[in-house]
Amino acid sequence: MRVAVFSTKPYDRQYLSETNAAFGHELVFFEPRLDLSTAPLADGFPAVCVFVNDQLDRPLLTHLASTGTRLIALRCAGFNNVDLVAAAELGIEVVRVPAYSPHAVAEFTVALLLALDRRIPRAWARVRDNNFALDGLIGNDLYGKTIGVVGTGRIGGLVARCLKLGFGCRVLAFDQWQDPALVEIGIEYRPLDEVLTAADILTLHCPLTPETHHLVDAGAIERAQPGFLLINTSRGALIDAEALVDGLKSGKVGGVALDVYEQEADLFFEDLSNEIIQDDVFQRLLTFPNVLVTGHQAFLTAEALMAISETTLDNIAAFEAGGVLENRVVVQAVVGH
Numbered sequence: 514m515r516v517a518v519f520s521t522k523p524y525d526r527q528y529l530s531e532t533n534a535a536f537g538h539e540l541v542f543f544e545p546r547l548d549l550s551t552a553p554l555a556d557g558f559p560a561v562c563v564f565v566n567d568q569l570d571r572p573l574l575t576h577l578a579s580t581g582t583r584l585i586a587l588r589c590a591g592f593n594n595v596d597l598v599a600a601a602e603l604g605i606e607v608v609r610v611p612a613y614s615p616h617a618v619a620e621f622t623v624a625l626l627l628a629l630d631r632r633i634p635r636a637w638a639r640v641r642d643n644n645f646a647l648d649g650l651i652g653n654d655l656y657g658k659t660i661g662v663v664g665t666g667r668i669g670g671l672v673a674r675c676l677k678l679g680f681g682c683r684v685l686a687f688d689q690w691q692d693p694a695l696v697e698i699g700i701e702y703r704p705l706d707e708v709l710t711a712a713d714i715l716t717l718h719c720p721l722t723p724e725t726h727h728l729v730d731a732g733a734i735e736r737a738q739p740g741f742l743l744i745n746t747s748r749g750a751l752i753d754a755e756a757l758v759d760g761l762k763s764g765k766v767g768g769v770a771l772d773v774y775e776q777e778a779d780l781f782f783e784d785l786s787n788e789i790i791q792d793d794v795f796q797r798l799l800t801f802p803n804v805l806v807t808g809h810q811a812f813l814t815a816e817a818l819m820a821i822s823e824t825t826l827d828n829i830a831a832f833e834a835g836g837v838l839e840n841r842v843v844v845q846a847v848v849g850h
């Protein structure tokens with residue numbers, strides 16, 4: 514099948530091309546993000562392949578449909594960036610990669626937590642400057658701390674398990690669906706507000722939906738434990754970033770590690786080292802000594818890239834063959850990269 518592949522980086526091209534040897538699709542790689550200005554590149558392509566920050570709103574989907582696109586293949590699990598109602602009305606199928614390596618994201622989450630808590634980036638910056646002083650580098654044991662996990666699906670479940678069994682934390686969790694295997698190892702499901710208010714460390718693993726938008730807002734920060742740590746490797750808009758800045762300024766928030774950011778589409782995945790960043794909230798966040806930010810990197814392991822490529826190309830092959838679309842995204846689905 515002819516596929517226009519947008520937002521491609523060298524690693525996307527490498528893994529997709531290698532995996533495609535077994536599929537034989539005609540992949541045409543485009544570096545830019547898909548938007549109305551780049552959409553003409555996809556004219557005549559029956560399939561379009563996109564990533565997390567390509568915004569497939571109604572005008573864009575209308576353009577794609579008018580020039581022959583019938584399939585959107587997401588190279589990610591989340592689909593909050595696609596207007597599914599518009600896609601259905603325009604007769605465009607949407608497929609995704611529901612799971613590739615939950616371990617990649619779960620392990621990165623724990624890495625961020627440890628790096629934040631033990632001030633590892635600060636320590637390394639000092640050592641590189643021959644400064645071996647330890648003032649300001651005091652962390653906290655994870656052992657015995659109360660962790661709040663919001664969303665105990667594939668990734669949150671692994672994080673909860675690791676912190677409970679590996680580090681001896683008390684883990685409180687919130688999810689509409691309780692995983693009996695987690696209950697069995699002592700993970701305690703509680704109402705959301707109890708998780709938010711009791712946690713020394715809060716980590717977010719639920720999808721972004723209208724219900725979870727700004728789940729951590731000024732009110733939640735106000736009710737949380739003083740000095741709590743917040744980790745987000747899920748979706749940026751789960752947190753109200755302006756409220757977070759206020760919480761950091763007041764000291765109510767003890768530290769934050771983010772792999773995702775609400776306005777990340779304007780920033781992440783690009784080298785902006787020679788640019789003036791216009792996002793004042795993001796720039797303010799970067800000034801705090803107790804904030805750690807990575808650019809949506811949690812998924813980036815060799816295993817995950819391989820699995821993403823295989824499932825994406827398989828989804829496209831299934832569509833071409835007219836078979837059952839196992840990874841089809843339907844309008845009422847609530848699960849979510």
Ligand code: NAD
Nearest residue numbers: 664665666667668688718719720746747811812848849850
């Ligand atoms: P999943 O579908 O396996 O798990 C999500 C869980 O959240 C489910 O158990 C679901 O019941 C629960 N949930 C849904 N609505 C909720 C709500 N309102 N409150 C609490 N829980 C709720 O998904 P996953 O594979 O574990 O991925 C989790 C999130 O991680 C994704 O939604 C995505 O946003 C993010 N993600 C980020 C990266 C990255 O590179 N940073 C990579 C992959 C996934």
